[in-house]
Amino acid sequence: MKNWRYIVYAVVIVLAISLPFYTGAYHQHVATTILMFLTLALSWDMLIRAGQLSFGIAGFFGVGGYAAAITYLNWDISPFLSIALGGLAAFVIALVLGFAVLRLRGMYFAITTLALAEIFRVIVRNWSSLTGGPEGMVLPSTIFGGDSAQIYWLLLAIAIATIIVSEVFQRTRIHFALTSIRNNETVAKASGVDIFKYLVLAFAITSAIQGIVGGAYAQIYGFVSPEGSFHLDFTLLPLAMALLGGMYSTPGPVVGGLVLGIVAEYLKLQIPYGHLLVYGVIIVVVILFMPKGIVGTIRERLQRR
Amino acid sequence: MSTLETESLTKRFGGLTALNKVNFELRENEILGIIGPNGAGKTTLINVISGIYLPNSGKVIFDGKDITALPAHIRCRLGIGRTFQLIRPLENLNLLQNIMVGSLFGQGAGLREARKKAEEICEFLGLLQSERDITKLTVLEIKKMEIAHALATKPKILFLDEIMAGLNIDETKEIIEAVRRVRTQGVTICVVEHVMSVIKELTERVIVLDGGEIIAQGPYEEVSNNPRVISAYLGEER
Numbered sequence: 206m207k208n209w210r211y212i213v214y215a216v217v218i219v220l221a222i223s224l225p226f227y228t229g230a231y232h233q234h235v236a237t238t239i240l241m242f243l244t245l246a247l248s249w250d251m252l253i254r255a256g257q258l259s260f261g262i263a264g265f266f267g268v269g270g271y272a273a274a275i276t277y278l279n280w281d282i283s284p285f286l287s288i289a290l291g292g293l294a295a296f297v298i299a300l301v302l303g304f305a306v307l308r309l310r311g312m313y314f315a316i317t318t319l320a321l322a323e324i325f326r327v328i329v330r331n332w333s334s335l336t337g338g339p340e341g342m343v344l345p346s347t348i349f350g351g352d353s354a355q356i357y358w359l360l361l362a363i364a365i366a367t368i369i370v371s372e373v374f375q376r377t378r379i380h381f382a383l384t385s386i387r388n389n390e391t392v393a394k395a396s397g398v399d400i401f402k403y404l405v406l407a408f409a410i411t412s413a414i415q416g417i418v419g420g421a422y423a424q425i426y427g428f429v430s431p432e433g434s435f436h437l438d439f440t441l442l443p444l445a446m447a448l449l450g451g452m453y454s455t456p457g458p459v460v461g462g463l464v465l466g467i468v469a470e471y472l473k474l475q476i477p478y479g480h481l482l483v484y485g486v487i488i489v490v491v492i493l494f495m496p497k498g499i500v501g502t503i504r505e506r507l508q509r510r
Numbered sequence: 511m512s513t514l515e516t517e518s519l520t521k522r523f524g525g526l527t528a529l530n531k532v533n534f535e536l537r538e539n540e541i542l543g544i545i546g547p548n549g550a551g552k553t554t555l556i557n558v559i560s561g562i563y564l565p566n567s568g569k570v571i572f573d574g575k576d577i578t579a580l581p582a583h584i585r586c587r588l589g590i591g592r593t594f595q596l597i598r599p600l601e602n603l604n605l606l607q608n609i610m611v612g613s614l615f616g617q618g619a620g621l622r623e624a625r626k627k628a629e630e631i632c633e634f635l636g637l638l639q640s641e642r643d644i645t646k647l648t649v650l651e652i653k654k655m656e657i658a659h660a661l662a663t664k665p666k667i668l669f670l671d672e673i674m675a676g677l678n679i680d681e682t683k684e685i686i687e688a689v690r691r692v693r694t695q696g697v698t699i700c701v702v703e704h705v706m707s708v709i710k711e712l713t714e715r716v717i718v719l720d721g722g723e724i725i726a727q728g729p730y731e732e733v734s735n736n737p738r739v740i741s742a743y744l745g746e747e748r
Contacts, residue, residue: 378614378621381603385611388600394582395560395592397616397663453602 213379221361225354233353237425240360241418243462244367245443246450248414250458251374253447255407256387257307258315260440262415265295267435269416270423271329274342277424284348288420292307295416296409303405318503319440326435334437341430348424356425367414370394371455383407442469445484449491451498513538513698514590514667515558519568521551521558521722527553530722531568531719536667541689541699543730544712545706547742550704550719553595556669560592561585573666586616591665593656595672595702599644605651606632609658616663624662631658635688650681657688667698674705688711706734718742 225233252259269291277287306317329336336342349355374380382403387394393400419439428496442465443458450461465487471479495502497508515535521528528551536542544552557563559570561582570578577585591612598674600608609628619627632640637653647655660668670689674682682705689712693699703709703730709716709730716733718726720742726733733739 381607381611381614384602385600388602389598391562392594392598392600392659393615395562395586395594396611396659397583397586397614397618398611399581399583399615470574 218365222358225357230353231359235466237353237357237360239462239466239470240357240364241422242442242446242466243459244360244364244418245415245439246446246458246462247364247367247371248411248418249443250447250452250454251371251414252407252411254374254380254387254453255383255404256310257404257408258311259318259408259411260315260444261318261322261412262443263435263437263439264325265299265412265415266419266422266427266439267322267329267431268325269295269299269419270338270429270434271342271419272416273336273423274344274421274429277344278342284424288417288424291420291423292333292413292417295360295419296413299412300409303408307404307408308400322435327433329435330431336431337429339431341428341433344424344427347427348421359421363417368455368459370410370414375455379403379406382385445488447498448488449498451501454500455496457500461498464496464499483486513573515571516555516559517569517571519555519558519565519570521554521563521565527722529558529565532719532724534717534724536698536700537715539693539696539698540715541693541713542702542743543709543716544700544719545701545704545709545716545731546719549721551629551722552719553671555719556592556671556700556702559585560590560669575607583615586663586665587618589664589666590661590669591616591663591667592669593660593673594673595675597652597656599647599652599655599693601644603644604640605637605642605644605647605655608644608655609640609662610663612659613664616665617672628658628662631661634661634691646664649676653677653681653685654688657685657692659693665697667700668692670699670701670703672702672704674703 224236228236245266249259261409267495272294273291275288276282276290277284304323306314306321309317324357330339332338348359374383382393385396385398386400386403390400402473419434423434446461446465447458448463450459450460465484468483469480472483497505516532519529519532527725532551532555538668546552548720554563558565561580561584565578568578569576571734572585572590577588600611603611606625606628608626609631610624611626613624614621617627628639637651637654637658644652644655656673657670674685677685686708689699689701701709701712716727716730717724718733718736718739724737725742726736
């Protein structure tokens with residue numbers, strides 16, 4: 206059974222890496238978008254494992270995008286380095302803000318992260334000398350000269366790296382810390398868990414991932430703008446993906462991301478903007494009938510057997 | 511030599527004084543009982559000592575060191591372990607993993623080491639099939655898990671907050687036995703309990719709290735004949 210599982214992993218990875226060889230630019234582009242949102246979904250899940258619900262994905266995504274664009278334009282550095290700096294910027298900002306924000310819990314934390322994203326957007330919009338103001342900034346070139354296969358591989362690498370980080374979260378003491386914090390903070394404290402340390406750590410790392418994805422997005426499209434880079438879609442879609450797939454694990458958001466990503470693309474073609482309606486319906490149906498998501502429900506069925 | 515003492519410990523919740531200038535000490539390796547009617551401040555005392563609440567005034571001194579301002583997780587690592595009156599197992603972890611949390615963070619053990627220690631503690635307390643889902647545990651097993659969880663942090667002092675509640679006579683005896691065995695390992699124990707027979711059998715010394723104040727202390731026989739205690743607490747039984 207265990208060997209069988211590794212064979213499946215190997216096949217999936219080979220198929221994923223070789224995707225550009227058997228598909229065209231359109232499908233590569235779709236796959237890139239799905240990987241982007243899937244990575245965001247996974248990063249969001251890594252924080253909810255500590256019980257902290259974030260609505261701030263778009264905020265750190267946008268910060269990463271702007272940091273990548275600004276450093277790339279001003280410092281004559283490689284696009285890859287600018288993407289990494291996007292992650293670093295999000296990491297540092299999350300680390301600093303975390304000390305204040307992570308004293309909040311539940312809805313208070315959620316609303317504050319939503320507000321943070323909005324504050325970032327307003328700052329970016331008004332700091333014209335640095336950010337180009339409301340018009341945003343255009344990069345002189347896009348990464349890989351816009352080659353869709355290489356762009357896809359870049360995002361695949363980011364997604365796989367995030368999956369590895371997520372598994373590190375699941376297989377080390379971090380898992381015990383985050384789960385105990387989510388279950389009962391008082392018990393966690395009395396068991397010696399330094400709650401604040403682990404929350405700040407999780408917040409900073411997940412924000413860094415969002416910043417990296419945002420940086421990659423900026424480099425792929427060669428463009429950042431206050432409305433585009435901080436769009437609420439970058440928060441809502443990953444959230445819906447993680448809910449659909451199932452929270453608190455690596456496979457959940459990954460499966461949810463793939464399923465919802467493919468469905469969304471198909472629906473976009475059928476009914477423009479109708480896909481947003483479908484997201485809403487999916488979220489409601491999942492919460493009502495499948496609160497553990499696709500992966501959680503399948504696991505439960507398998508265990509019962 | 512005393513391992514823990516409080517100096518004039520006061521804790522208020524709004525207008526309610528839950529603890530009023532409480533001075534008490536835990537002596538090395540004794541089993542102390544804390545009794546008192548509901549709302550007397552027993553659990554609040556444990557919460558202030560373990561760092562869940564900060565007191566309004568007064569000091570908590572552990573091994574000669576003032577720990578009043580230290581956060582709960584540091585106190586746990588120093589050796590103050592506790593169970594909770596409302597048992598709160600960590601739902602998304604299995605039995606063994608629940609106990610591992612204690613040794614991982616209370617002792618700073620690595621994963622493998624924590625696992626080994628948790629298994630040893632399970633064996634010590636007679637907890638079988640430790641990989642089980644905690645929703646399938648009996649009341650007795652949950653109580654044992656609570657104790658195991660606290661033991662995994664390697665406490666020097668262990669507070670047991672109404673650990674016998676909900677257990678039948680045989681189960682109570684088993685836990686009493688377990689607590690005695692924990693003490694032989696050098697742990698100082700403080701039990702908060704409503705069941706008088708447990709206090710009588712298990713403890714060497716008793717503190718009676720009422721309205722946030724210590725109204726009597728001494729051996730159980732002496733305390734249970736104290737008129738103030740009788741009127742405050744045992745009155746109805748006489």
